[in-house]
Amino acid sequence: MMTAMLTADDIRARVADALPSVRRDLEDLVRIESVSADPERVGEVHRCAEAVAQLLGAQDFDTVDIVTVDGGLPAVIARKAGPKDAPTVLLYAHHDVQPVNDHADWNSPPFEPTAREGRLYGRGAADDKAGIAAHLGTLQAYGDDLPVSVIVFIEGEEEIGSPTLAKLLANHRELLEADVIVITDSSNWDIGVPALTTSLRGLVRLDVEVRTLTHGVHSGGWGGLVPDALIALSRVIASLHDDRGNVAIRGLRSSTAADIDIPEERLRAASGAVPGLEWIGDGSAVEKLWTxxxxxxxxxxxxxxxxxxxxxxxxxxxxxxxxxxxxDTIENALACLTRHLDENAPWGAALAHTVVDTGEPARMDSAGPVYEAARVALTTAWDGTPPLDMGVGGSIPFIAEFRRAFPRATVLVTGVEDPGTRAHGANEGLHLAEFERAVLAQALLLNQLGDL
Structure with missing residues (x-):
């Protein structure tokens, strides 16, 4: 087939030809206010799914379906067959986005894509509509010459914890089963330095309520005898860390991290720390952020x-x-946290807690031919700079769902973001040169996988 004859330079040229239209498609997607956490924007989430389906349909996919389960928000599944006996690769991204919060914090309208100094700004411009655009660029570069069979799966609930994903995977297992799953929803190490994400922390969120009175009473008449609920809650919150800022909950697990340093100036610039702020906790920065x-x-x-x-x-x-x-595990962490809260309610205050949501952590085995193929592709796309294996402090709970549903598949977590992306924050922005490298890397990866 023609793809067997493609060189890295051939693929690079094809990706370059595809990028102008891919950027236009990305900008159109950014203009859709697909905030999954906002009930008033449910229609926008559906409109975004329809737009994604139309973009994939234009790539001559064999099938393109918009699917939902249990009244959840829509996902898009598209399939395109490659050569006989070639592996099947699932390309994942999500089309829903975070709320924008205060518009005054943005330097340009959050749903109007705006280019400044090499970045494209807008909510979802990076997280994760750029992931969708990366898949589109890869597909346009190959056209009908795909070296592998491709499934594109674009979820619509990632920013609210993927509540119906497990059922969706179960209901559409035959449509989604793949040999390799590429999840394009993470970050690279730095501008000019690619990465593969090999671990992610999990998440336990809960609401804690402290009550000291059945009703409010006069502070002059009862202050000094009766503790108010805010003081009691403050003491509970203060008990959660030691004086160094380490989490003080017994039984939580931790591990070591790679021997990698993050420059101090990068930590301060990326975090927005105020001048003079001290870092909390013991250990290296990557241990505190990843493990x-x-x-x-x-x-x-x-x-x-x-x-x-x-x-x-x-x-x-x-x-x-x-x-x-x-x-760690959700089960262990939740037990440790609730025990700590119960033990630290002061002065007999009534304490209650309610779980909001949870997400399992993930740790990937980065050995084997698929990871080696990914390293070759990333190194080539970044002009000889090899990727780092990195951890991520945030959570992508759906990775655990994919691994449970498809235990034989190799999961690769890649990304289009960088430390300056500000995902979830004001002025989220996509570094356009890094995006081009990410599209090229993914196209090269498919070629590598087709040769396995």
Whole structure:
């Protein structure tokens, strides 16, 4: 077949020819406000699925289907056959995006793609509509000369924890079964340095409620005798870390990380740390970010400061976000966290907790021919710079779902992001030169897999 004769330079030229139209398609997708967490934008999520299906249909796929289960949000499954006996590769991305939060924090309208200084800004421009665009670029580069059979699976619920994914995989197992699963929803190490993500932390989120009174009472009449709920909740929150900032919950697991240094200036620039801020916890930066638990308070329910009365607050709530190490489990982490909360409720305050959501961690075995093929493809696309095996501090819970559903498949986690992407934050932006390399790497990977 023609693909057997393609060189890396041939594929590079084809990708370059495809990129202008791929960028236009990406910009059109960014304009769709597919915020899966917003009930008022459900129609936009459906519109985005339809747009993705049309883009894939234009690539002459054998089948293109929009699917849902249990009233969930729509996903797109497209299939295209390659040579007989060639491996089947599933290319994953998601079309839903995070909320934009405060529009005032954005330097340009979040749903109007805007190019500045080599980046394309907009919500979803990187996470993860660029993943969809990378798949489109790969497919356009090959046309009818695919070296492998391809399944494209574009999910619509990733940003809300993929609640119906397990049933969707079960219901459409025959359509989705593949030898290799490429999940394009992660980051590269740096501009000019590619990476393969080989571990991700898991997630346990729960709401904790502390109550000290059945109703509010006057702070002058009862203060000094009766503890208010905010003070009690504050003590519970303070118990979650030691004085060094390490998570102080007994029984949580951790492990070592690769011997890699992240430059201090990069840590501060990428995180937005204020001048003089001290890092918390013991160990190296990559251990704290990749292989140890981390706990944050991401929300509080309490009276506003403005207009607050002199009343003892009877009840207060906090949302706890616990990232768990790749070597831990949801079951263990949840048991450790709830035990700690119960043991640290002060002064007999009533404490209750409710699980919001969870996600299993993931750790991939990066040995074998598929990973070697990926390393060759990435090294070529990045002009001789080999990829690093890196961890990610965030969670992609659906990876565990794919591994359970298709235990024989090799899972590769790649990405189009970089440390300056600001995924989930204001001014999310895609580095366009790195995106071109990512598309080229994926096209080269298919060629490598076709030769296996």
């Amino acid at each position: 140890r638990p981390a706990l944050s308070i991401t929300g509080l329910d309490a009276p506003r400061v403005e207009g607050a009365s002199n009343t003892l607050v009877p009840v207060a709530r906090a949302r706890i976000s616990l990232r768990i190490a790749p070597t």
